[in-house]
Amino acid sequence: MTDLPTRRSRRLAEVSRARAAAAGPPTVAIDLRAPAPVPEIVVGGRRDGASGETAEGGTAQGGTAQGSTASDRTRVMGILNVTPDSFSDGGLHQAYDAAVAHARDLVAAGADIVDVGGESTRPGAERVPVAVEQERVLPVVRQLVAEGITVSVDTMNASTAERAVELGAAVVNDVSGGLADPDMVRVVRDTGTGFVVMHWRGHSDRMHRNAEYSHAVEEVRREVELRVAELIVLGVREEQVVIDPGLGFAKRGAQNWEILAGYERFASIGLPVLVAASRKRFLDGVGSAAGATPAERDLATAAISLLAAERGAWGVRVHDPAPTRAVLDVWDAWRAARP
Numbered sequence: 001m002t003d004l005p006t007r008r009s010r011r012l013a014e015v016s017r018a019r020a021a022a023a024g025p026p027t028v029a030i031d032l033r034a035p036a037p038v039p040e041i042v043v044g045g046r047r048d049g050a051s052g053e054t055a056e057g058g059t060a061q062g063g064t065a066q067g068s069t070a071s072d073r074t075r076v077m078g079i080l081n082v083t084p085d086s087f088s089d090g091g092l093h094q095a096y097d098a099a100v101a102h103a104r105d106l107v108a109a110g111a112d113i114v115d116v117g118g119e120s121t122r123p124g125a126e127r128v129p130v131a132v133e134q135e136r137v138l139p140v141v142r143q144l145v146a147e148g149i150t151v152s153v154d155t156m157n158a159s160t161a162e163r164a165v166e167l168g169a170a171v172v173n174d175v176s177g178g179l180a181d182p183d184m185v186r187v188v189r190d191t192g193t194g195f196v197v198m199h200w201r202g203h204s205d206r207m208h209r210n211a212e213y214s215h216a217v218e219e220v221r222r223e224v225e226l227r228v229a230e231l232i233v234l235g236v237r238e239e240q241v242v243i244d245p246g247l248g249f250a251k252r253g254a255q256n257w258e259i260l261a262g263y264e265r266f267a268s269i270g271l272p273v274l275v276a277a278s279r280k281r282f283l284d285g286v287g288s289a290a291g292a293t294p295a296e297r298d299l300a301t302a303a304i305s306l307l308a309a310e311r312g313a314w315g316v317r318v319h320d321p322a323p324t325r326a327v328l329d330v331w332d333a334w335r336a337a338r339p
């Protein structure tokens with residue numbers, strides 16, 4: 001059990017432990033603390049699922065990163081937006097077949113988890129009816145689970161989360177950290193699912209108005225920590241939680257860089273951290289020309305993935321896993337060679 005730093009949150013954690021003991025062991029959908037599975041990483045070859053063999057069929061020279069990587073491998077969460085209007089890939093994977101095909105591509109490109117969402121949260125986005133979200137997301141979740149893919153469901157709706165978990169989703173990724181739907185906490189608590197708790201100050205239509213901070217890092221940290229403490233007192237177990245500072249959500253350009261530069265402050269909460277910078281607007285003009293398309297921000301995204309992995313991030317959430325997987329493989333090889 002990791003200590004949350006404040007006295008209040010320690011007390012809340014004690015309450016949670018007492019409740020958990022009274023309730024008996026909950027179902028655990030995924031062990032968030034377990035080492036990420038180490039894929040067949042071949043130094044100098046491509047990943048082809050066959051341990052130790054390069055794409056050319058030979059044995060890898062220089063060894064594999066397997067076995068020598070630490071138990072703190074950063075997971076790659078590939079983004080699958082089954083939406084017409086997400087900011088970088090809206091409409092591309094909205095049809096069921098296109099969505100499933102893209103999920104397979106994400107996994108082939110190195111995703112450990114596929115994050116399936118049916119409601120855009122881009123700045124200014126309007127809410128989508130729950131029934132529409134479920135029509136988009138649930139058949140895809142069912143199919144991916146059947147194919148053995150680890151799925152997280154990106155939703156603010158408790159009923160969507162509940163049905164997705166029933167279908168086998170291992171993680172609920174809620175950009176509101178359970179604040180948008182009061183029933184979400186019950187679903188997370190009772191199913192024992194992994195829960196990504198993002199920093200959130202309100203729905204997308206109010207995002208910019210809410211981006212007022214006198215010290216972004218400390219305020220976001222405090223709000224995340226407080227939200228986790230509330231969840232714990234409501235019966236969610238600390239072991240279920242991954243925190244996410246919510247890049248781009250109620251944060252203006254430079255504030256996102258401050259959050260990234262303050263990564264260690266979030267890590268010091270003592271919970272796994274997800275970094276979700278992929279293609280976001282604050283990357284515009286950094287590593288690609290100003291005004292470039294969101295997809296042209298993948299190199300900058302991969303650089304952030306590497307910096308996050310080096311700092312021990314639990315995961316990185318990306319639209320294109322390939323460049324991120326490449327840099328993480330480099331990081332694994334680097335670490336594997338340490339004496």
Ligand code: PMM
Nearest residue numbers: 086087088173196198244246247276
């Ligand atoms: N960003 C988006 C959607 N879901 N989930 C988490 N945990 N963190 C994020 O920053 C986040 C998210 C924004 O839309 P996208 O799916 O196009 O990236």
